[in-house]
Amino acid sequence: MNIVVCVKQVPETTEVRINPETNTLMREGVKSIINPFDMYAIEEAVRLKERFGGKVSVVTMGPPQADGALREAISMGADEGFLVCDRAFAGSDTWATSYTLAGAIKKIGEFDLIICGKQASDGDTAQVGPGISTHLNIPQVTYVKKIEEATDKVMKVERMLEEGFEIIETPLPALLTVVKEINEPRIPSLRGLMKAKSAKVTTLTQKELQLDPQQIGLCGSPTQVVKIFTPTPRVGGQMLTGEIPDIAKQLVDLVKGEVN
């Protein structure tokens, strides 16, 4: 089974501050890690490979330092890494990103399955996985918490819902996004780390991918970030005390006061 895992490198802390003057994220001094949800995707792919054979390719779109994320995935058992990296891709929103990653996956070659984390911890959109499947015109199953059965043609999975789960059968190739309930990502082995250090990571640029220039980067992005800001913290509530009719009256007066 040939599996492609899409990963994203994100800032380690969830408390990245925003520069109030430029409205941009202050990334200085913040360590980059693999998006935590993608770790489950890598682990699941490696487990499938251990069961069925085949190979795991990891792909990421990002700046040159995203190479580190690919090597970390290789240390956990992935076989090869692809870094989609070009100034032409800069400023991509989720549409342009999923279009570009879909193009990269076609270039990588034949695959049976694509696995993504359910969302990235920085953007939290959960759109890129489904976007990739749409661009590739393959089925998608999001929020997968368990792979029940798998062959090289078809897969039966449990999809997490707010209450309970669905069992979905999908033909392959397909794209899954996974939730943290699916597994516990392994700690890499020393041998894995050594292998990852010297592993070959292939860089894919616009020159190799030959994507539609109108659909990549900033100009291929239909959405734009207009403003980034820290929401003002909620002010504490007001407790009303007394007998219930009293409280009701106080509440009515307060609401009237607000309206007026």
Added chain:
Amino acid sequence: MDYLLTDEQKMIKELAHKIAEDKIRPAAAKYDISEEYPWDVLKVMAESDMFGLFIPEEYGGFANSVMNLCLATEEFSRACGGIAVCYAASALGTFPIVLFGNDEQKKKYLPDLAKGKKVAAFAITEPEAGSDASGIKTTAKKEGDYYILNGLKHFITNGGDAETYVVIAMTNKEKGARGASAFIVEKGTPGFTFGKKEDKFGIRASSTRELIFTDCKIPAKNLLAKEGMGFIVTMRTFDMSRPGVAAQALGIAQGALELAVKYVRERVQFGKSISSFQGIQWMIADMATEVEAARGLVYSTARMVDAGCKDVSKESAMAKMYASDVAMKVTVDALQLFGGYGYMKDYPIEKYVRDAKITQIYEGTNQVQRGIIALQIIKELAK
């Protein structure tokens, strides 16, 4: 301080750090209370190749490196001295085979130990033979192609949980120290059973048991080196393993220091962080400097061993003695910095004091270490 570690050593340190933070620290209190053997944590260490750090490449490890062992043990001990010693004690049980095993013995035992499929233990101590190893009463009598073992070992770390034991027994009592020999004994050998499991003050995640040999028949080919080499095997093994105990002490001290610094920054009294008080700052400065000095001594000794320096007894003893004395002092001071909270079991720091104490005692008490150091210095000056 930058110890100019190689890329591989940095990788080992980072990986061990990750195991410590993700797997050991969250489990430390649980195993301290239950005294169960932390198999789940050891499995992670095994899958991450940590048991291969002190075993040569041709037998499934990475290199026979004491420095590697020290880096991993230090990181593990930062999070839990008890779980760390389960690991380090396997190294102690493995070293005699690495150092003195013949090719057949190495091929048979080392690959499984390198993969962490099996854990090892070293057994010399007996009720009446602690620091005075010449008081060993366990005997090994040769009968044809076998040795028959009889006697009792106690305080054996990993006892009962280890699969592979190196046991020191007397093959010729009249010769005293020169009549001792080292044997590999497998768990499950008829006549080899386990006695009392000790209820300990600290390092409670590790198991400490009696080994009982009752007409235990082992193949003669399980003899390590030659008959009469038992004490040489022991001394050379301790030269290799003492930096590991020192690294354990170092890690416990480092872990306690980190917790204390974190605490004093958060703790507010008299309207400010207690870290702003000079009395606290001086304690922190002393603790940190002593830990760094211990680290310098431990790493230097480990590097000497790895470089193949012949006589490292003095340096090994210095590293073990100094690092464990520092661990005791630093953990007690760290508890002091936690004030009343430090004395409570809800806080992690009292466990560090309990875990530190054993490092001054086992693999030769610090009084014995001082004896080794002094004798060596006097001998050197007499030349």
